[in-house]
Amino acid sequence: MVKLETSSGNLEVQSTQPLQKVKARRKFKISLSNVLIGLTMVIFATVLCAPLITSYNPNENDLTSVLQAPSAAHLMGTDHLGRDIFTRVLFGGQKSLLIALLVQGIAVSVGALLGLIAGYIGGRTDKFIMALTNIIFSFPGILFAIAIMAALGTSVFNLILALSLVSWPEMCRLVRSQTMALKEREFVEGGYALGASVYRILFKYILPNCYGNIVVIATLGMAGTMLAEASLSFLGLGVQPPDASWGSMVNTGKDYLYQAPWYVFSPGIVMFITILGINLMGDKLRDYFDPKM
Amino acid sequence: MSKLLEICDLKVGFTKNDEFTPVIKGINFSLNKGENLGIVGESGCGKSMTSLAIMGLLKHKGLTVSEGQIKWNGRNLIDQSEKEQKSMLGNEVAMIFQEPMTALNPMLTVGTQIVEQIRAHRKVSKKEAEAHAIQMLKKVGIPSPESRMNVYPHEMSGGMRQRVMIAMAISCEPELLIADEPTTALDVTIQAQILDLLSNLVSETNRSMILITHDLGVVANYCQRVMVMYSGKVMEESPTNELFDKPLHPYTKGLIESVKSIEENSERIASIPGMVPLPGEVIAGCVFCERCPYATDICSQQEPPIETTDDGRRVSCWNYKNLSEVVGAYE
Amino acid sequence: MNEAFNMKAIQEPLMEIKKLKKHFPIKKGFFDKLKDKTELSVKAVDNVTFTIYKGETLALVGESGCGKSTTGRSLLRLIEPTEGEVTFEGKNILSMKKQDMKDIRRELQIVFQDPYASLHPRMTVREIIMEPLIIHNVGSASERVKQVEELMEIVGLSSKMKNRYPHEFSGGQRQRIGIAKALALKPKIIVCDEAVSALDVSVQANILNLLKDLQDEFQLTYLFISHDLGVVKNISNRVGVMYLGKLVEIADTHTLFTNPRHPYTQALLSARPVIDKGLQTERIVLEGEIPTPINPPSGCRFHTRCPLKTERCMKESPEMVNLQGGHSVACFLAN
């Protein structure tokens, strides 16, 4: 999407962009962020194949080996009930990842659809949808999710519901503002001039031009969802014991910070690297789709 | 006459992924005191970049000078210190940009923006600077200048904003004014007002001006000398009347013929085949040879030198002497 | 060209525009409504009447905010006019239902100004030019592909490039793609909204020549909207001059350029810098700025800048008066 800049100075540099972009794609540098993104990919793969990698049962207590330091047998040590922390981190990650994917899937479909409708129709429909997002945005951070979990009770289904409810408004606003900008663009007007149906305009002219941003926001949103899920689990409002989850492991582990620091740090560091990797990926995607940021 | 400005073999470009792409591929020209030079060319020819290079502002657009000299009153501007540059900009050389809406800071009043420039170069009190600014606004024909001092740029029309830019530019009585497409964003009737104002201001005080534009009509009416650029090179440089009477370079000829045939309402408009090259595009031989109807073998192999003709015109073409032999090349 | 056109004995009207009005309402805050109950609106087009004849090129010229683009878009109902009548081949377009309108759209096409914004960035050239054929269900899939290739050749693009994306083309080539798309349904009228304004001089000439060729080949009628008088003089048979939402003068091109009667037309023509000094008329530099169309001046809208204004101009709004032939002017002094 090359924009015709008003100042000729800008134009001269900008019109070469397509050429430059092709070159940039070919080069791949080994940088810290690429290593971290790679590491996150490895974590994803390991977590998804968890049962193949570890022979321990994540929920089986072994009171003979309680709070053992990391060793060859227990890569990340054991917890206060003698369970293998490495195994629990893998299974906890699996849950976290699947929840985040599902939540973003819901947020993208609901948010993008409502955004398209609000931006295209405008008027009262737009006002109504925007009021909904405004209300959700008026709860700071994860407070709304906390309130929902408190009210509906803790279950994975409710967790997904709560996280989806707080995730869709951002997607909706993004798609709405893009739709509003795009529907004024000349190529969309060209679609009207041809007599294209509303359906065609929305899904063939407008939506494909939002894909880039949707992917970026969904990726960054996924990191946010994992963070929120971990925080809820940490507070005891997310995934419930004995099922493993990064947040709840840190929560129980914090009582053993003096004797067994690995209990807190193992799940914590894996969680940090994963979320960081996803965020870095989102940033890369943003640079790719929108070179000006 | 003394040379006010001399550009020698200037090369400018940008670096991306460790690769340097030249956009201005070596240009030479000079400007005398009191002279009015027009630089014309189509988008991407490097005309705006030339002005930024003179001002030393290339780095803000991600560009660098790779070779050459820019001499201002005999002093090379390329390696001057930041302090020297600061005292020169806005004081000895001032610039007027294309889009007055974006070139003025939206957060500051018109008055503040003129006063700060005066106070950056003159040791005067705020009161004195304000009085001077009001005078400047009056000079560029802004009605009730006192009250306009407290107005923000967005509260003015495009023409008025461009007048403010001009008032700002002349506030420190610079020797050289560089106007980069000063009227492209304006309507025709407003364009006439602004161009008249500019040329009066320049001739009144024996200042020099470089007028950068894509509009041959503007150049024909407001400049004494014209330099034609194409793809980062100088194609031709002549006094205005001679250029329009008898263009030497095939590119100039094509441009003028196509504008003339539009004006004269001919059935078939003379046109140059092909398209304008992208900035930084590498072309072997003469940069214009791909689109040139007069091109011969040598054109695509060797770059033509810039030659000075007997009557003091400059042209960069292997075949400029034989152009008149081919008739109707652009039809 | 003008002469050739005038020789046609009968001028058959193709599209008639009567008292076209487009007012864009300005949204006011709650408190402003309390203070002042009158509705504010941008009077983009105000009572514009003219006719487009078959096979001609009618140009609309004027400066920014004069309403020329709004007029052009209203004719295609890309903007719904507030009032007025637009008849195409005797049928009123503005009162048409959706389905009928879709059929009519085959006859009316538009080429936009900005070659960068007017093409779908994620469709290939083939898809872009095929869009109109798909929407209007023309031909089978293989016929469409063939037609796309033909269209590309017609506008001077190699059909080998059909699988490329718009950003791989230069401004001039993109404008050719836009023209091919407009031609696909074999329309009767093409509105060219500043179709060559964004292009470089050397490329502009190519596109103008192409437009002229296509007109001869397909018997097209153009409504050519532009702010560039040079281009208008070259391509059009008749010219309408607009100022602040009003049509102030309309005449055949030769008459308008040699004998303009409205003071605004005179000033506009003289303000244009031309190369050939012989063509330069005496300069009339207008004072002041173009007023905003939100609160246009009373009486004649041009009176705030008119060098010849009288008392009457401030109070009464002049109507269009036919002087002779097709030359009409809205000015008290011209009669």
Add this chain to the structure above:
Amino acid sequence: MIQYTLKRLLETIPIWVAITLIVFLLMNFIPGDPVMQLMDARSGAIDEQVVEQIREEWGLNDPLYMQYLNFLTNLVQGDLGTSFQSRMEVTSVLLERIPVTIQVTLLGLFFAIVIGVTAGIISAMKRGNWLDTFVSTFSIAGVSLPAFFLGLLLMYIFSVKLNWLPASGYKLGEVKFLILPAITLGLSVSGIIARITRSSMIDVLKMDYMVTSYAKGLSKYRILGIHAMKNALSPILTIIGVQLGLLLSGAVITETIFGLPGIGRLLIDGILQRDIPVVQGCVIFISTVFLVVNLLTDICCRLVDPRIRSEH
């Protein structure tokens, strides 16, 4: 300007009412009968008649909308009901807990602004060099590091290993208890502030008027301090406003880790004990503060920008 403030205020009120409604409805979802719970808590024999009497007294037999209207009327008068557990007025419990939360939040905000804004400006100025890379990495790490883990990390380093600061607890007037929670909060949001500051500065530095200001030969201080800062300020103010809200909700986590008796702790304890009025009160209080802060930042942004100031 006054008009704008009034208008924004009028727009905020329905949102606030909607928030109270949502919170009220959510609390109605909580399974179990509050009266039965109360009875349970007192572990006495359940007397059907007494239960019915209390229900009547609390208005629990009224239709839902009546209950809500009562709740809203009381709320507007500052009455948030009575805690099921402690039998104390929720309002007075909140007032007791507010100072701790406000202290930690403001201290955290101070850290966040100092670190975030400075880092953002520096990296925008030195775009592309190692400092910029460092700040960018730091800010993305800040966004990715969950506050609860960061808190424990700091606690491990400064309390367990170095023994410089207390791990948890609170004593009125002693700052040392507040430092770790405040740094945790501050660091966790400074990343975003740095990011927004950087991108907003970079956007401004690219503008045509910045080139003009160089072309005028102005001093560096004037170019960056006046021309650039004035234009970059709005987005920074807005993000700080939003972050203050996040700090408030983040307090839930830090207060849990560091054992501070603030509103966040109150909320979590309330949830665990199913003390509906307390939960309701905390959520509404935090959201209301957030709403007010956003209103104020909006108005500040208006004041800063002459372009929006003159429209209505």
